Amino acid sequence: MSEEIRDKYEAVIGLEVHAQLLTRSKMFCGCENRFGASPNSLICPVCTGQPGALPVVNRRAVELGVRAALAIGGKVHGESVFARKNYFYPDLPKGYQISQYEKPFCTDGALVVRLKSGEERRIGIQRIHFEEDAGKSMHQSAGSFVNLNRAGVPLVEIVTHPDMRNSHEAGQYLRELRTVLRYAGVCDGNMEQGNFRCDANISVRLRGAKTFGTRVELKNINSFRYVEKAIDFEIDRQIESVERGEAVRQQTRLWDSAQGVTQVMREKEEAHDYRYFPEPDLSVLVIDEAWRDRVARDMPELPEAKRRRLMADHQLSAYDAGVLTASRELADYYERVVSTSGNAKASANWVMNELLGRLNAAGKEIEGSPVPDRELAALIRKVDSAEISGKIAKVVFEEMFATGKGADAVVREKGLAQISDSSQLEAAIHKVIADNPAQTQEYRAGKIKLLGFFVGQVMKETRGQANPGMVNELVKKILDR
């Protein structure tokens, strides 16, 4: 499609994210909330919907929900109501899902996201509500099976206003939301395991139009890589259909990552009537102010605040601060390196340019870094105190990363300490002068450009360990004698 046609239109995007809460047990029973256990091993009468079983709210789940609400600056309601969402599905043992409908526990939040243009965009968040997850259907050649380990796992559903206009904004919102939820300890953000799932509502309209176009709900976008792709595809598909003079049909579509297209799942006419009504087995959910304030006091610093603080305290660029706060663990690591090494700029460079690159290549997270923060700080201090040169430091770092040894041990074992002993250096210089009589003569005849040659030779002679400043000074002094 030509850019010209695309430019006639504007997309309107709203996102619904289901984030699994990091609780030990399920939303309404004591069963363990854990991924990967053998099928139907984490179940009980409640989460399998046995006759007579009743739900009891998990207090920790409510606490994590409140954290999510505070993290996006939402209004936490003192009273909210659980509701039943009724539909038949084999992985839904009760025939309804306990959710919240008319009275969610949180409304009116927002996230500010940074675009690649450098602009900031505020994405409004309509509501957050609690929900229990369904089980999982598995279709095999032997037949269809249901695994209820996930049934009843606590979720929050976070719903934005239709505030995004392109896939980049949607992608940045999701990344920021995921980071914020991870910071707040609400959700691990693992999309592949389905712990952070996204549905997108997408419509297009002529630029400048006041009303919204017909919206399509897009489901099954199970990785960050696909979010932008799927949205781009869907926007183009809708524009093409409008350009052809066809109306966009109100549908639910699935993203097919193998073919890179979206496909119809159901038409508007097939949409469920969920027959929501207040869950009679649970009373009104009361979140009193004192408790909410206690949760607020225990909230960790959130990414945006951390970014601003790092920029102010350590003179980092917005970009560097962004990279270093990608996760709470990384930011904590960086801050510990700074506090031990006393060099914020060098710490930032080492973490971003060396450490992250090596971790990435090794497929490791910062939590699993073979180089602990205090050892990276020790390495930086060695450079700053001229014990080793910057060049040698990189060699030392490689060894530290590969073996997990400390900076001291590597420098000692490999004899890499910088030579700052002038008698040792003078001996090396005299040897170089003796080995290069022709160049010595030329230099002394006035070709002072050759100074660099002598310095290089001395460095070579000392296997790079000579203190370059001292070498410079001594070579000049001895040659000029």
Next chain:
Amino acid sequence: MGIPLEIAGLLEGYRKKAFKPSEAVDAFLKTIEAVNPGLNAFLEVRADVARSQARALDAKQPTDGLPLFGVPVAIKDNFLVEGWKATAGSRILEGYVSPYTATSVQRLVDAGAVVIGKTNCDEFAMGSSNENSAFGPCRNPWDPARVPGGSSGGSAAAVAAGCAAISLGTDTGGSIRQPASLCGLVGVKPSYGRVSRYGVVAFASSLDQVGPFGLTTWDAARVLEVMAGHDPHDATSSRREVPRYTAGLASATLKGVRIGYAPAWLEGVEPEVRARFDEALAVLRSEGAVLCEVALPHTKYALSTYYLLAPSEASSNLARYDGVHYGLRSKDARSGEEIYTRTRGRGFGPEVKLRIMLGTYALSAGYYDAYYLRANQVRGLISGDFFGAFGKCDCIVSPTSPTTAFKLGEKTDDPLTMYLSDIFTLPVNLAGLPGLSVPCGLDSKGLPVGLQLIGRAFDEQGLFGLASAYERARGKFPLAGEKR
């Protein structure tokens, strides 16, 4: 000596070592064997389990530590008791074996009670005559041609026929009080939240309550004091302390107690029931109670309110019986869709289907506001009526049911007439209040009439006191079979 039928008599016999729990249980089992084929009160009896439980008690001393020591109890078949079937009177749960035990039943067992059998009931507790059971109707021990009432008909018949000393039922709109009335027993629907609903097959969650049947008020009070109280498994169960209901019952008095009644309720009541009710009022007055009229203007909407709210909740509660996870599954289903339609099509009876359809409709988009929501608002008004009335009286009385036991088949063709059986009991559930039915006489056919006492929320103690004082003034009530 013969084995007594009441808790008090049983406990006394054990204390005096007149007989042992195993002997008592044997006697009750023998009665079941003799009368159950005619009554169809029990859906499952496990004599071996009951006997071994009783034998374990034989070795123990009957102490105050076990307030229901060796008391045989019958449990409505919509309670889960581990290892026992739980059909709730429905084909759709055929073959289902309970994986856990309801809190209420567990508390009785922990107190020394012996579960002797599971009793017949209307399918999913929907009915007023026990004729909606998938396993055939239960009959009234006072006249086997007549219904025992419902939905807890089997539990009522079991106690009335001497098959168990006490029994448990559930009451969503009158399902304990109405059969208690029709079978000449004391039946109690406690305040909403007083007894845990955990392990009880849900019909309408905001209305369902567990309660006891007994031959006397004291027996019912004893059962309730054992099983009431907060349950961490039921978020709607109350944390209020449970009084010892049996304490002070013997000295309870009607003197000075203000008792209200709503004259408007009495229109349309069968003349003989009306007569027994008036006589009961006279007894109350002669015992020193102060009678007054109360207006409960919104209770005339109770029936329509109830038949929107209860089916709405039921339509959702019964969604889990889908043939996928447990219970019946249609064998010839050729698709996932057909597992649902065929299983539910065959597994549910007509009354259950009718109510699922009603409830589904009332909750549907576009109708929710007009039906479910409006009904909930009216529910608030009905509660308000009672709250207002309790400003001028301590207890409200009415006939429990407008009629005595009717003949099998008499009302099956006309659901509305059938629904009217619960006209005086429904409002109590809507308001979440405690209600108790106590026998107040016989009609000319020798069929029992019940007097309903309605109390303030969580004032079960007050109700037991009044019922007990009334019982004493009324005199001994005959057992079924002793009547003529």
